[in-house]
Amino acid sequence: MASGVKPRVKVPKKAAAGEAITIKTLISHQMESGQRKDDDGNAIPRSIINRFVCDFNGENVIDVKMEPAISTNPYFEFEAIVPEEGEFKFTWYDDDGSVYEETKAIAIG
């Protein structure tokens, strides 16, 4: 598992039904592209997060395929419509097989 990986998510605590809310996510990650070389000239192996998914109550909101050109600590900001109270689930998939998860509940009001 890559070191120092920590997901962060910012979701409003509540929203009006049917309102589009802004969600911000950031995960600290090296995002080693595989193109760089170390001091001895050896290639540093690729180690990135290759997929990011956000679901709301089991329904997919966004599904992102990520490539090595994406820089360190990838940040996503997107909007989602909240029809009912429930839970956002965020999942990041690492090249090394690690899966990082975070959930945020949102109320209607």
Add this chain to the structure above:
Amino acid sequence: MKRLAKMAGVGALIAMGMSAQADPVDDTLILNDETDIVTRTAAPAHLSDRFDEILSGWLFRGDETRIMQADDFDNPGMIFVEQALEAWETADGTEGKSCSSCHNDIESMAGVKATYPKWNEAAGEVRTLQMQVNDCRTNRMGAEAWKYDKGDAINMEAALASVSRGLPVNVAIDGPAQSTWEQGRELYYTRTGQLELSCANCHEDNFGRMIRADHLSQGQINGFPVYRLKNTKLNGSHSRFKGCIRDTRAETYAPGSPEFVALELYVASRGNGLSVEGPSVRN
């Protein structure tokens, strides 16, 4: 005809953009919609013959970079602050103490960063915040000193800065600190390297103009440590000094050296009155 007029308008705009000086932008910084940050204010008395107004480097950055700093979630520097907050609570060294064992919550350190570098009576020297942190680590915690401007040390400096954000920089330049401050001023105005440039040649005589493709600021350090987009980590003021002096094609001093401590005190004093901003976001 209308279309032609429009195009002429665009042409004029481009021409203006090309010829206009890279002046500081007219913008105000409010952190997380709650903390007002002073990014321009009257110059301190010792600088009044040089500047009318002192300006934070934030005013010399692009829209996207400025916005990034305005929200802690968007500011990548806060990732490193979070790491330091873990270190704050973690016992280290032979005494089994953490920072919080003595200082409790890090919020209790609000205002500390604003007064550093600062004279230490017991040690008989001016100390930077990192030196003081290492004093705690070696003498009180029985832990190893952190390397100057490196990961752990700069992250902790940023955490300490973060709880002082919004408070005015207020370093003392008189009394026992005066001789160090004068040494720093001497360094500031000393031309170095094959290019024979002093700090003042760029940051005093030419701020607001372009240096190659970049905007020259006043070289204020109220935003340090800074998260730089170019190397995606926190950078200390001493490392910045080193980079600038290297760019004059000179042999530089080392981060943590007495020369840079003096220079940090002097440069910090040039920003007395600006808000502490660290960790700020810069190019």
